[in-house]
Amino acid sequence: MKVSIFDVAKKSGLSVVTVSRVLNNSTSVRQKNKDKVLQAMKDLDYHPNASARSLASGKTGIIGLTLTTLHDTVLDAVVKEINDCLAEQGYFLALSISAGDEDSFQRSMFQEDRVDGVILLSPMNADIYVMELKKRKIPFVILDNQQRNPSVPSVVVNNFKGGYDATKHLIDLGHTEIAHISGPDPYLSSRDRERGYLFALEEAGLTPFHIEQGTFGIPSGYSIAMRWIQSGRLPTAVFAADDFIALGVMDAFKNERIRIPEDVSIVGFDDQIYAEEFRPTLTTIRQPFEKIGRQGVDILLKLIKDPSKRNVTMEFDPTLIVRESTGEPRKS
Structure with a gap:
């Protein structure tokens, strides 16, 4: 028989309300009780239903990421870092391959409140997204922003x-x-x-x-x-x-x-x-793709938690990697 939230409540000796608060990361639960709930979940091998959690919290637990190509190993590395960082925080990543035009946006996952936040990776027509995301009050961050725009949260390389x-x-x-x-x-x-x-x-x-x-x-x-x-x-x-x-x-x-x-x-x-x-x-x-991905996630999750936070632009320096293709010029 499938384990339910009521089984977790019985096992932990706490109320269903307390268990629900732990599942939704409420700060009002004492650590001692939180530990009891988490231990009961582990003992029962209980995995909360994502849809139920979404209804209870008003959140989807999903972060949307849009990019224009998959044929780039640097972007691949940034996406992997983003995915790993989000997983650490209990979020799932949903990818959208976009041409960067208005039609692409209208067909994207960002409609109908399907995501809690959005990461735009190296967009060429960021304005199309920014205007809609602001209108819908969806938190977002732009990585590798191709426009100088201090009014949007961004991570860029020097x-x-x-x-x-x-x-x-x-x-x-x-x-x-x-x-x-x-x-x-x-x-x-x-x-x-x-x-x-x-x-x-x-x-x-x-x-x-x-x-x-x-x-x-x-x-x-x-x-x-x-x-x-x-x-x-x-x-x-x-x-x-x-x-x-x-x-x-x-x-x-x-x-x-x-x-x-x-x-x-x-x-x-x-x-x-x-x-x-x-x-x-x-x-x-x-x-520095690891820093780009991790910083982007950090900025976005802070905006999801507190939408009133001031927009920031983080800039990282790249690094010269010397290999075999350079040397002193031939003496004439």
Whole structure:
């Protein structure tokens, strides 16, 4: 026979009301009584019905997360950290793959009070979501916010510093002819990484060798590198706005027997899992995905508990990871 809340009450010697309060994490229950209820639940192998708990507490116990792609190992790592952190707090995570337009929102899980809060991961059209979430009074946080908006709770990475550190690493190795392949202009992260690159060059009294705009993908890096090869004018170093671009550049150079790093050094950004698996291994800027995920959950759960809390923006610095794809320029 299925164990009920009444069985737990009888086993613990306490009232059904007290057991219900423990199940809903009420602070009004004395610790001694809470321990009795938890022990009774363990002894009886009792697992409270999620629907019943939702009705009693007015909460679903579910956090919604929206993202635009699953083909990114850094985003995968952030999602895993979010899931682990939420599980520690007794929440379930529900994923929504969204194109970031209004139709996607209308079809999303955020309708009809299905979630207690929402995490937006690297959204391009955050305004569409923010307006609706505020109107529905659903707590939310944006991770990798692509807009400078202090009025919304956000967790961001210092992409300017990442671009600066990548370029400074190449300068410190002795490179003076450094090219940059940026990401798409709509991304704030792309613009900030390029600003960091330009600042490091200016600080060293250098000028850009090439600046090309790409997309966050291997074919973009490959095609741009092939154009450089066909022109007969190559930089001695490349800072790519993400690892996929960098891997495309490496592929083109290797196919044309241009040695890395002996002929050209390459730095990426993100530290995708592939950065350590391709040869030569890729020097890159690592995003602190564990901190991003954990901080995002912390901010959101505090907003769920107290919606009047002030919006905050947390910023984390990325880290330069030096591997085999960078070295001193060849002596002419």
